[in-house]
Amino acid sequence: MPFYNLIIRDLKLAFFSSTNFLFAASFLILILILVPFVFGTNVGSFSILFTGFIWISIALSILLTLDRVFNSDYEDGNLDTIILTQQSLELIVCSKFISHWIANCIPIIIVIPIAGLLFEVGIQDILNIILNVLLGSPGMVFIGSAISALTLGSKRAGIYKTIIIVPLYIPFIIFGSNQESGLVLLGLSMTAFVFSLFTSIYSLRLYAE
Amino acid sequence: MYLKLPNKIIDSLRRMLPAFIVATIVTFMIGIYYAILNSPPDYLQGDSMRIMYVHVPAAWLALSSYSFLALSCIAWFIFRNPIFNLFAKSIAPIGATFTLIALVTGSIWGKPTWGTWWAWDARLTSMLILFFLYIAYIMTWQTITNKDLAAKISAALGIIGFINIPIIKFSVDWWNTLHQPATISKLSAPSIHISMLTPLMLMTCAYVLFLITLFLIRYKIEILDQKILRVSS
Numbered sequence: 316m317p318f319y320n321l322i323i324r325d326l327k328l329a330f331f332s333s334t335n336f337l338f339a340a341s342f343l344i345l346i347l348i349l350v351p352f353v354f355g356t357n358v359g360s361f362s363i364l365f366t367g368f369i370w371i372s373i374a375l376s377i378l379l380t381l382d383r384v385f386n387s388d389y390e391d392g393n394l395d396t397i398i399l400t401q402q403s404l405e406l407i408v409c410s411k412f413i414s415h416w417i418a419n420c421i422p423i424i425i426v427i428p429i430a431g432l433l434f435e436v437g438i439q440d441i442l443n444i445i446l447n448v449l450l451g452s453p454g455m456v457f458i459g460s461a462i463s464a465l466t467l468g469s470k471r472a473g474i475y476k477t478i479i480i481v482p483l484y485i486p487f488i489i490f491g492s493n494q495e496s497g498l499v500l501l502g503l504s505m506t507a508f509v510f511s512l513f514t515s516i517y518s519l520r521l522y523a524e
Numbered sequence: 525m526y527l528k529l530p531n532k533i534i535d536s537l538r539r540m541l542p543a544f545i546v547a548t549i550v551t552f553m554i555g556i557y558y559a560i561l562n563s564p565p566d567y568l569q570g571d572s573m574r575i576m577y578v579h580v581p582a583a584w585l586a587l588s589s590y591s592f593l594a595l596s597c598i599a600w601f602i603f604r605n606p607i608f609n610l611f612a613k614s615i616a617p618i619g620a621t622f623t624l625i626a627l628v629t630g631s632i633w634g635k636p637t638w639g640t641w642w643a644w645d646a647r648l649t650s651m652l653i654l655f656f657l658y659i660a661y662i663m664t665w666q667t668i669t670n671k672d673l674a675a676k677i678s679a680a681l682g683i684i685g686f687i688n689i690p691i692i693k694f695s696v697d698w699w700n701t702l703h704q705p706a707t708i709s710k711l712s713a714p715s716i717h718i719s720m721l722t723p724l725m726l727m728t729c730a731y732v733l734f735l736i737t738l739f740l741i742r743y744k745i746e747i748l749d750q751k752i753l754r755v756s757s
Contacts, residue, residue, distance in 0.1 A: 486691050521673065
């Protein structure tokens with residue numbers, strides 16, 4: 316089952332090879348640590364902003380770890396090997412999406428209740444935020460991975476990738492910070508999945524030639 | 525990358541360009557005369573609304589150049605003729621400049637009327653995002669050194685941006701809006717007086733001619749670039 320093997324390999328790389336696994340969760344906490352220094356210690360008054368901080372830190376942590384999806388494999392030549400296995404490209408791309416989402420967004424979702432305690436956010440609000448993140452963050456991972464696949468060939472891809480990706484994240488962040496728009500987020504994620512699949516396969520074909 | 529008929533195109537461009545340049549200058553002079561001297565000031569905003577004659581055509585053309593860019597990207601995917609890529613590549617910096625003009629004049633106009641340089645309003649935000657889509661498209665050609673690859677990737681990027689614009693527009697509209705609704709979209713009965721519509725239309729014609737002139741110049745440069753590349757490689 317090469318599909319599952321690929322997921323497990325990527326997860327092993329993410330969890331064991333370096334400190335990557337702790338990155339996403341600690342990133343959220345670190346951003347939240349900065350907040351009281353900016354807005355003062357009266358925590359209850361800015362629990363409204365809590366959702367916003369969660370979404371900004373999700374967007375940033377996905378952006379900062381995008382190199383792991385295709386770029387590291389592309390640079391050390393593993394991507395060619397994976398493509399040569401004659402596994403269908405759709406499954407390869409899907410496994411990349413899934414493993415990146417598990418490695419990045421699951422730790423954030425686990426940390427959200429703890430972070431909510433620090434900011435005196437109610438249980439109901441926390442559950443709503445978690446639901447929204449569950450529905451919305453896959454779409455953000457899909458888009459980010461697709462764009463990083465598209466820009467594999469560029470030398471200084473960092474800021475360039477960010478300029479492309481951030482406009483594509485705006486709808487997710489708008490609907491994510493509203494608590495009643497879970498269904499819209501689901502629709503956005505599904506649309507993003509279709510387009511990202513096409514874009515990733517198109518660009519992998521380009522680079523595999 | 526190969527090109528059909530480049531010599532013929534360059535020759536016809538060379539003949540067409542002077543006519544377009546003269547037409548642009550003449551239309552701009554007539555348009556500016558009407559806009560500044562021969563049209564009434566607004567009863568509410570006074571003379572500050574005259575910036576509309578610069579602002580509105582720039583915004584229209586910024587949007588339509590992106591449509592043109594995306595359509596030529598789609599055409600490239602269908603016909604695989606590099607000419608369409610050169611269309612998109614030549615229009616991108618012009619469209620970005622028009623977007624910047626619309627943003628800057630809009631914020632100059634916003635200061636006396638809304639009382640602020642910038643508002644996080646739906647239309648302003650989506651114009652700003654449009655600007656970044658242009659920047660991303662232009663950067664593709666610069667960061668990816670392999671021209672063949674850059675052509676394929678930039679075509680995909682143009683289409684992604686095109687799909688994204690309505691989504692951003694919809695979500696941002698839903699988020700926040702302050703800008704007035706479109707005034708001249710309904711052609712039967714425009715809610716703007718004829719004395720203001722005339723200079724606006726004249727300025728729009730001047731802008732379109734200006735856009736075409738710049739586009740022809742840039743297109744000629746791109747074709748020459750391709751020829752140099754082909755000779756030197």
